[in-house]
Amino acid sequence: MELKEGRYSIQGLDIIDLVSQYGTPLYIYDSAIIKRQLDRLNAAFKVKKLGIHYACKALNNINILRLINQWGAGLDTVSVQEIWTGLKAGFSPDKILYTPNCVGTDEIEMAINLGVQVNIDHIETLEYIGHHHPDTPLCIRINPHVMAGGNEKISVGHIDSKFGISIYQMPLVERLVKTLGLRINGIHMHTGSDILDPGVFTLAADILFDIARKFPDLEFIDFGSGLKVPYKDDDVCTDVEELGAILSDKFNQFCKDYGRDLSLYFEPGKFLVSECGFFVVKTNVIKQTPSTVFAGVDSGMNHLIRPMFYGSYHHIFNLSSPAGKPRVYNIVGYICETDTFATNRVVNEIHPGDLLCFKNAGAYCFSMSSNYNSRFRPCEVLIHEGKHYLIRQRETIDDLLKNQVELAL
Numbered sequence: 560m561e562l563k564e565g566r567y568s569i570q571g572l573d574i575i576d577l578v579s580q581y582g583t584p585l586y587i588y589d590s591a592i593i594k595r596q597l598d599r600l601n602a603a604f605k606v607k608k609l610g611i612h613y614a615c616k617a618l619n620n621i622n623i624l625r626l627i628n629q630w631g632a633g634l635d636t637v638s639v640q641e642i643w644t645g646l647k648a649g650f651s652p653d654k655i656l657y658t659p660n661c662v663g664t665d666e667i668e669m670a671i672n673l674g675v676q677v678n679i680d681h682i683e684t685l686e687y688i689g690h691h692h693p694d695t696p697l698c699i700r701i702n703p704h705v706m707a708g709g710n711e712k713i714s715v716g717h718i719d720s721k722f723g724i725s726i727y728q729m730p731l732v733e734r735l736v737k738t739l740g741l742r743i744n745g746i747h748m749h750t751g752s753d754i755l756d757p758g759v760f761t762l763a764a765d766i767l768f769d770i771a772r773k774f775p776d777l778e779f780i781d782f783g784s785g786l787k788v789p790y791k792d793d794d795v796c797t798d799v800e801e802l803g804a805i806l807s808d809k810f811n812q813f814c815k816d817y818g819r820d821l822s823l824y825f826e827p828g829k830f831l832v833s834e835c836g837f838f839v840v841k842t843n844v845i846k847q848t849p850s851t852v853f854a855g856v857d858s859g860m861n862h863l864i865r866p867m868f869y870g871s872y873h874h875i876f877n878l879s880s881p882a883g884k885p886r887v888y889n890i891v892g893y894i895c896e897t898d899t900f901a902t903n904r905v906v907n908e909i910h911p912g913d914l915l916c917f918k919n920a921g922a923y924c925f926s927m928s929s930n931y932n933s934r935f936r937p938c939e940v941l942i943h944e945g946k947h948y949l950i951r952q953r954e955t956i957d958d959l960l961k962n963q964v965e966l967a968l
């Protein structure tokens with residue numbers, strides 16, 4: 560987003576003009592930022608075969624998926640519904656990874672029948688597939704028990720985590736693979752979001768390589784994600800260029816030892832789409848209490864839950880007042896819960912009617928939205944090659960009622 564002569568714009572399109580056309584609350588995505596991030600990843604890893612698979616739970620609009628498919632990346636899915644969306648967006652099944660957790664065998668069956676790469680994180684499921692689909696190549700999700708991640712809720716590699724098969728259970732996995740004649744074509748880990756330190760990856764890489772040597776039929780090793788992007792101006796974030804250099808060297812050396820060139824996979828969600836998103840809301844009220852000045856906006860935890868759910872920071876600025884006097888606010892939603900977006904936040908003086916913009920609104924924002932308080936979900940607008948497109952309509956009362964079965968009471 561650019562600020563020129565008091566007006567904010569994306570790819571040359573004035574944001575306030577877009578708001579006049581589409582209304583608030585409004586999600587806006589800048590496709591050029593997704594492309595930039597994808598190009599960065601592709602350039603960072605110097606290996607023979609690289610597979611970037613976009614973790615679409617971060618932002619699942621089908622048009623975003625279409626672009627990512629056109630740009631050559633694959634897809635990482637966690638549900639059969641995400642697989643269906645991915646197929647509809649044009650991904651071929653062999654570019655889709657399916658990494659479910661705690662799903663039933665009926666859903667695993669569907670994924671196998673759709674021809675996508677299944678990634679297993681439960682020993683009994685491994686046995687089930689061994690008995691029913693012994694020819695299906697499988698990837699194993701390992702929990703390396705490397706403690707990493709931005710906070711407890713998004714750190715999934717620790718000992719109490721429900722994700723993955725523990726490295727301590729590898730002897731059992733090996734026994735099952737041999738006995739049932741399974742073909743293990745991939746090894747996977749995903750230690751959690753927000754990994755700042757390339758050292759965490761290289762430590763986990765060594766663990767994965769050790770395990771990989773035990774499986775002779777591998778085609779890929781998948782390092783999951785956890786690549787962090789800046790949320791604040793001075794934020795530390797994953798240096799993917801440094802990570803790429805270190806990990807590529809290690810990976811190439813491993814392939815030499817292994818005797819074959821494998822593919823190196825990553826599954827970024829946040830890294831690709833976090834920064835592309837801008838969420839615009841309108842200030843309804845400025846409400847002063849004895850202790851606090853609240854800015855109450857026409858949105859809430861129903862549209863962007865990360866601050867309440869994870870304690871996440873989203874930078875918020877006053878689109879209507881680029882040169883205003885800075886003041887301190889608690890920025891809150893209109894939901895009948897304590898839905899606080901930001902506490903003690905310095906924002907240029909806010910008046911009722913002012914438009915506020917949230918940054919980093921691409922990942923885990925719309926995709927986590929709900930209809931709580933019977934509110935409509937916002938519309939989504941894509942800015943692509945200098946033009947704007949409505950890619951999801953704002954909901955209406957019909958959307959809220961359409962699956963309700965009205966009885967003649």
Ligand SMILES: *Cc1c(COP(=O)(O)O)cnc(C)c1O
Binds near residue numbers: 617635785
């Ligand atoms: C959510 C998820 C990702 C993406 O994580 P980010 O932190 O958004 O990059 C990757 N792989 C799996 C298996 C996931 O569940």
